[in-house]
Amino acid sequence: MRIVRGRAGEVEEDRAVTAALRADTAETGEGAVRAWTPHRQVAFGRRDARADGYERAREAARDHGFPPYERDVGGRAVAYTGNTVAFLRLEPVADMRRGMDERYDAAVADVARGLETVGVRAERGEPPGSFCPGQHSLSAAGKIVGLAQRVSKGVAQTAGICVVRDHAGIAEVLDPVYAALDVPFDPDSVGSVARAGGDGDPERVARAIEAALVGDREATVERVR
Numbered sequence: 001m002r003i004v005r006g007r008a009g010e011v012e013e014d015r016a017v018t019a020a021l022r023a024d025t026a027e028t029g030e031g032a033v034r035a036w037t038p039h040r041q042v043a044f045g046r047r048d049a050r051a052d053g054y055e056r057a058r059e060a061a062r063d064h065g066f067p068p069y070e071r072d073v074g075g076r077a078v079a080y081t082g083n084t085v086a087f088l089r090l091e092p093v094a095d096m097r098r099g100m101d102e103r104y105d106a107a108v109a110d111v112a113r114g115l116e117t118v119g120v121r122a123e124r125g126e127p128p129g130s131f132c133p134g135q136h137s138l139s140a141a142g143k144i145v146g147l148a149q150r151v152s153k154g155v156a157q158t159a160g161i162c163v164v165r166d167h168a169g170i171a172e173v174l175d176p177v178y179a180a181l182d183v184p185f186d187p188d189s190v191g192s193v194a195r196a197g198g199d200g201d202p203e204r205v206a207r208a209i210e211a212a213l214v215g216d217r218e219a220t221v222e223r224v225r
Contacts, residue, residue, distance in 0.1 A: 001030065001031045001032060001033060001214060001217045001218065001219040001220075002021070002024075002030060002031070002032040002033070002219065002220055002222065003032070003033050003034075003210060003214060003219045003220065003221045003222070004017070004021060004032060004033070004034045004222055004223070004224060005034075005035075005036065005210075005221065005222070005223050005224070006036060006223045006224035007036050007037065007038060007039065007224055008224050008225075010039070011038070011039045011041060011067070011069055014038060014039065014224075015071075017034075017224050018034065018088065018157075021034065021090055022090055022152070022155055022157055025090040025091070025092055025154070025155045026092070026152070026153060026154030026155040027154070029092040029154075030092070031089065031090055031091045031092060031217070032088075032089075032090040033087075033088070033089050033090075033210055033213045033214050033219070034086075034087065034088050034210075035085060035086070035087040035088075035206040035207070035209045035210040035213070036085070036086060036087075036206060036224075037080075037082060037083060037084060037085055037086070037202050037203075037206065038080045038082075038084065038086050039067075039080065039082065040065070040066060040067070040080060040081055040082045041066055041067050041068070041069050041079075041080050042058075042061035042066045042067075042068050042069070042077055042078070042079050042080075042173060042174075042177060043069050043070070043071045043077065043078050043079075043080065044057070044058070044068060044069070044070045044071065044076075044077045045070075045071060045073060045074050045075040045076055045077065045132075046070075046071075046072070046073065046074050047074055047075070047076065048070075048076060048077055048181055049070055051181045051182065052182075053180035053181050053182060054180075054181070056180035057077065057176075057177045057178075057180035057181050059180075060173070060176035060177050060179075060180055061077075061079075061173060061177055063176075064172065064173040064176075065173075066079055066173050073148060073150055074148070075132050075134065075146075075148055076131065076132040076133065076178075076181070076183060077131070077132065077174065077177050077178065077181070078131060078132050078146070078161050079131070079169075079170045079173050079174055079177075080161070081166040081169055081170060083164050083165050083166050083202045084161060084162070084163055084164060084166070084170075084202070085161070085162040085164055085202055085205050085206045085209060086159070086160070086161055086162075087111070087159065087160055087161075087162065087206070087209045087210070087213065088157055088158065088159035088160075089107060089110075089157075089158050089159075089213045090155055090156070090157050091103065091155070091156050091158075092154060092155060092156075093151065093154065093155060093156045096151050096152070096153065096156075099156065100149060100151065100156075103149060103156055103158050104136050104147065104149060104158065106158075107136075107147055107158040107160070107213070108124060108136055108138065108147060110212040110213050110215065111138060111145055111147070111160065111162070111209055111212060111213070112124070112138055113212045114208040114209040114210075114211060114212030114213070115138070115140075115144075115145075115162075115193065115198065115205075115208065115209070117208045117211075117212075118193060118198045118199040118204060118205050118208045119193075119196075119197060119198035119199055120140050120144070120193050120196045120197070120198035121140060122138040122139060122140040122144060122145065122196070123138065123139055123140065124137070124138060124139075125137060125138075125139055126139050126143040126146075126189070127139060127142060127143060127186070127189040128184075128186060128189065129184050129185050129186030129189045130142075130143040130146075130185075130186070130189045130190075131143065131146070131170070131174050131178075131185065131189070131190060132146045132161075134146055134147070134148065136148070136149075136160075139191060140191055140193075140196035140198075141191045141192075141195045141196040141197075142167065142188065142189050142190050142191020142192070142195060142196075143163075143189055143190065143191050144162060144163045144191040144192055144193060144195075144196065145160055145161065145162050145163075146160055146161055147159065147160035148160065162193070162205060162209060163190065163191060163192040163193070164192060164193045164194065164200055164201075164202045164205045165192050165193065165194040165195075165200040165202075166192065167190045167191055167192035167194075167195050168190075170190050171187035171188070171190040172187070174187070174190070175187050193205055
């Protein structure tokens with residue numbers, strides 16, 4: 001398994017790193033794990049882009065100092081402050097129709113175990129009005145982790161976001177963003193590792209999640225150029 005650390009210089013270049021890893025896993029059958037801190041941004045999902053208030057939501061993000069970008073998966077808007085950890089695990093698959101629930105369950109359990117090592121006992125689920133609402137979330141003093149999955153020929157990508165700190169800033173920008181999209185949102189539902197009493201250092205949280213996602217697999221470490 002490959003461990004890839006760091007981020008590229010620009011948002012689109014950074015996304016290209018993940019796309020290249022996904023293609024490599026599909027071609028070679030070697031899995032990969034990445035946990036890093038993306039650039040400051042609000043990333044909108046496909047459902048957001050079809051909403052009547054999408055342009056107003058993008059403007060609200062810009063007004064709060066978060067460049068808006070559109071990601072190529074579903075779900076609702078998420079905010080990265082530069083201290084927010086994104087993570088993913090890429091696994092080769094032979095049958096795209098099988099294993100989705102098992103991959104979700106494994107990733108949720110692994111991330112929860114990683115958070116324990118930085119002082120947070122997170123439980124599965126999320127409070128009402130959470131950002132990017134979904135079934136595969138972890139909460140501790142608010143929602144701190146949300147996961148999604150993307151499966152394509154030869155590879156499954158289970159990925160997510162972990163709010164390490166800056167929960168107030170994330171709530172502040174997402175409040176008008178979600179209002180413009182006409183999606184229920186409770187600013188107090190945003191949690192963070194720091195808010196739950198854990199270690200608020202993004203690098204330590206990223207390495208904890210990385211280690212949990214790798215588990216006992218043999219892995220090599222490389223850095224984004």
